[in-house]
Amino acid sequence: MSTPLVEVRNLVKEFSTRGGWFRRSAPVRAVDDVSFTIHSGETLGLVGESGSGKTTTGRCLLRLVEPTSGEIRFRDLDVRALSASELRKARRHFQIVFQDPYSSLNPRMRVGAIVEEPLIIHRIGTKEERRARVRHLFELVGLDPDAGPKYPHEFSGGQRQRIGVARALALEPSLIVCDEPVSALDVSVQAQVVNLLLDLQKRLGLTYLFIAHDLRLVRQICDRVAVMYRGRLVEVARAEAIFTSPAHPYTQALLSAIPSMKPGDRLERIPFDATAFTPRPLKEIAPDHHAAI
Amino acid sequence: MSSANTVTTTSDAPLLAVDHLRTVFRLADGRDAAAVDDVSFHIRKGETLGLVGESGSGKSVTALSIIRLVQPPGRITGGRLLFDGRDLMTLGEEDMRRVRGRRIGFVFQEPMVALNPVYTIGSQIAETLLVHDLARGAAGMKRAVELLEAVRIPDPARRAREYPHQLSGGLRQRAMLALALAAEPSLLIADEPTTALDVTVQAEVLDLLRDLRKMFGLSLLLITHDLGVVAEMADRVAVMYCGRIVEQGPVAEVLASPAHPYTRGLLASVPDGRSGTRLVAIPGTVPALGRVGTGCAFAPRCSDRFDPCTTAVPDLTPLGPGRDVRCYLYSPSPTTPGGGR
Numbered sequence: 001m002s003t004p005l006v007e008v009r010n011l012v013k014e015f016s017t018r019g020g021w022f023r024r025s026a027p028v029r030a031v032d033d034v035s036f037t038i039h040s041g042e043t044l045g046l047v048g049e050s051g052s053g054k055t056t057t058g059r060c061l062l063r064l065v066e067p068t069s070g071e072i073r074f075r076d077l078d079v080r081a082l083s084a085s086e087l088r089k090a091r092r093h094f095q096i097v098f099q100d101p102y103s104s105l106n107p108r109m110r111v112g113a114i115v116e117e118p119l120i121i122h123r124i125g126t127k128e129e130r131r132a133r134v135r136h137l138f139e140l141v142g143l144d145p146d147a148g149p150k151y152p153h154e155f156s157g158g159q160r161q162r163i164g165v166a167r168a169l170a171l172e173p174s175l176i177v178c179d180e181p182v183s184a185l186d187v188s189v190q191a192q193v194v195n196l197l198l199d200l201q202k203r204l205g206l207t208y209l210f211i212a213h214d215l216r217l218v219r220q221i222c223d224r225v226a227v228m229y230r231g232r233l234v235e236v237a238r239a240e241a242i243f244t245s246p247a248h249p250y251t252q253a254l255l256s257a258i259p260s261m262k263p264g265d266r267l268e269r270i271p272f273d274a275t276a277f278t279p280r281p282l283k284e285i286a287p288d289h290h291a292a293i
Numbered sequence: 294m295s296s297a298n299t300v301t302t303t304s305d306a307p308l309l310a311v312d313h314l315r316t317v318f319r320l321a322d323g324r325d326a327a328a329v330d331d332v333s334f335h336i337r338k339g340e341t342l343g344l345v346g347e348s349g350s351g352k353s354v355t356a357l358s359i360i361r362l363v364q365p366p367g368r369i370t371g372g373r374l375l376f377d378g379r380d381l382m383t384l385g386e387e388d389m390r391r392v393r394g395r396r397i398g399f400v401f402q403e404p405m406v407a408l409n410p411v412y413t414i415g416s417q418i419a420e421t422l423l424v425h426d427l428a429r430g431a432a433g434m435k436r437a438v439e440l441l442e443a444v445r446i447p448d449p450a451r452r453a454r455e456y457p458h459q460l461s462g463g464l465r466q467r468a469m470l471a472l473a474l475a476a477e478p479s480l481l482i483a484d485e486p487t488t489a490l491d492v493t494v495q496a497e498v499l500d501l502l503r504d505l506r507k508m509f510g511l512s513l514l515l516i517t518h519d520l521g522v523v524a525e526m527a528d529r530v531a532v533m534y535c536g537r538i539v540e541q542g543p544v545a546e547v548l549a550s551p552a553h554p555y556t557r558g559l560l561a562s563v564p565d566g567r568s569g570t571r572l573v574a575i576p577g578t579v580p581a582l583g584r585v586g587t588g589c590a591f592a593p594r595c596s597d598r599f600d601p602c603t604t605a606v607p608d609l610t611p612l613g614p615g616r617d618v619r620c621y622l623y624s625p626s627p628t629t630p631g632g633g634r
Binding site: 049050159186187188189190191195198213215216219221243253254256257258260261262263264269272 | 347348462491492493494495496499500518519520521522524525527544545548558559560562563564565566567570571572573574575576578579
């Protein structure tokens with residue numbers, strides 16, 4: 001396989017909690033010793049329940065949240081060693097699409113300016129060149145190229161998410177962290193946005209870290225899947241392997257909880273005893289299939 | 294004036310029959326727009342009806358209309374709500390309050406809205422029992438603990454003394470179920486009861502709902518956008534789009550052979566898990582309230598659209614026992630224009 005585009009080693013993120021008057025504050029490990037790689041052009045799915053640390057992992061990767069320890073390599077860049085100004089420059093290569101297209105766009109800015117902003121920050125092109133680029137980006141994500149003067153509230157949720165994607169694409173990144181990009185959208189619109197992300201990946205050779213809780217969707221669009229539980233990776237494998245032969249008890253429980261689309265065809269639920277969970281390192285149990293068992 | 298013609302095919306009388314319900318909202322420009330239009334369905338004793346739709350389809354407004362909690366600028370302007378032989382529409386507010394909570398329980402997506410943050414879980418349940426004259430004092434608290442146990446909250450006696458914020462999302466949803474079931478209603482309306490929950494917790498709550506349904510002999514109106522939840526839980530399903538029911542029938546039939554192009558599109562857009570394939574998307578977006586043109590509201594997004602679709606709203610056409618679809622592909626002949634109100 002090719003050299004990885006992203007390599008994460010032993011990533012840890014601790015948040016300090018505020019202690020009470022008589023209590024000492026104890027740090028909470030949101031991300032606990034997480035290691036994974038993402039290869040160029042692939043989609044790695046990151047799944048887990050809320051609070052499992054998947055969003056924090058995605059943000060640490062871009063240093064939107066400062067990791068506590070660990071190593072993040074992007075191509076030959078040591079991301080954690082970058083100074084603030086170096087990081088700003090490097091950010092053009094890795095971008096993020098947020099979950100909520102209603103709160104992630106500045107309501108007081110015209111959408112043309114929202115998409116143009118990264119180009120201005122990175123001092124790219126003349127005013128005319130930037131305007132042309134914005135029109136091109138709007139077309140790329142399936143929006144009217146003349147939509148620039150409108151405000152976010154004039155668009156539907158699906159269209160707003162397209163604007164978010166256009167902004168993320170402005171600097172021609174190679175990696176996009178998609179943090180639950182369709183979960184706030186109506187069912188009938190989700191598929192449109194997912195298809196857009198797939199088309200763009202093919203056309204532009206993008207690499208995705210796709211954070212999601214919709215396991216059916218993950219199975220369909222991800223090449224590999226990483227399962228998180230309580231800040232730790234418990235299983236990483238090719239998508240088919242995760243869904244056909246899950247090895248970790250938590251993965252098995254998670255998959256058995258997906259509602260079946262056929263009435264009367266309910267899977268036997270596999271319960272997971274959270275109290276019995278002990279953190280273990282990932283080990284290779286089959287080619288390209290790692291599990292913490 | 295009547296365009297729908299849903300027939301109750303069974304001999305046993307339904308517990309709830311919603312008949313040509315219409316609820317409108319006053320828009321900023323002074324026009325009235327129907328959020329719920331000509332909606333008819335029924336729920337028999339012990340039966341679960343899944344009401345499916347996207348945001349803006351009118352499914353939640355339908356639920357609020359049934360318990361007559363539609364707030365201005367919304368109001369019910371037509372239809373009948375027959376519950377256990379009585380028309381809820383004609384009840385005074387005092388009588389309606391006795392039906393609400395006592396005979397019809399409800400749970401919502403976000404339990405923090407329904408639970409009062411300043412009272413303990415136990416005292417809120419006890420309060421409900423007191424209001425409905427079912428138990429008072431120590432007996433109320435004892436019953437509250439029993440109910441928390443029935444919804445499988447571990448250590449119920451301790452949890453009864455805790456406040457809503459001390460509970461996890463899944464436990465809060467269970468506490469709300471306990472509260473909704475306190476007065477042993479015969480109908481439970483659950484509006485997206487598992488949408489905010491993780492998939493493993495959702496599975497537990499659905500299992501619990503299934504058991505409670507048996508234990509309490511409940512009828513259930515389950516409102517959701519998730520067809521998987523409907524497949525698991527419902528006996529029959531009604532699909533709503535832009536305020537109207539576009540298709541209804543037994544859940545196995547509708548999911549196996551959807552008739553309405555919208556239902557077909559909705560089912561097709563669910564990922565089937567075949568890796569590397571694109572999803573099947575429905576083009577366009579749901580029109581905003583008051584922006585629906587004449588004719589079928591789905592017509593602008595429909596690939597099967599033909600001439601009559603944009604002239605008038607199609608009637609419900611029976612396809613089989615308890616199975617209707619509102620689409621010109623199935624009407625014997627496109628009816629005369631003017632049927633759409």
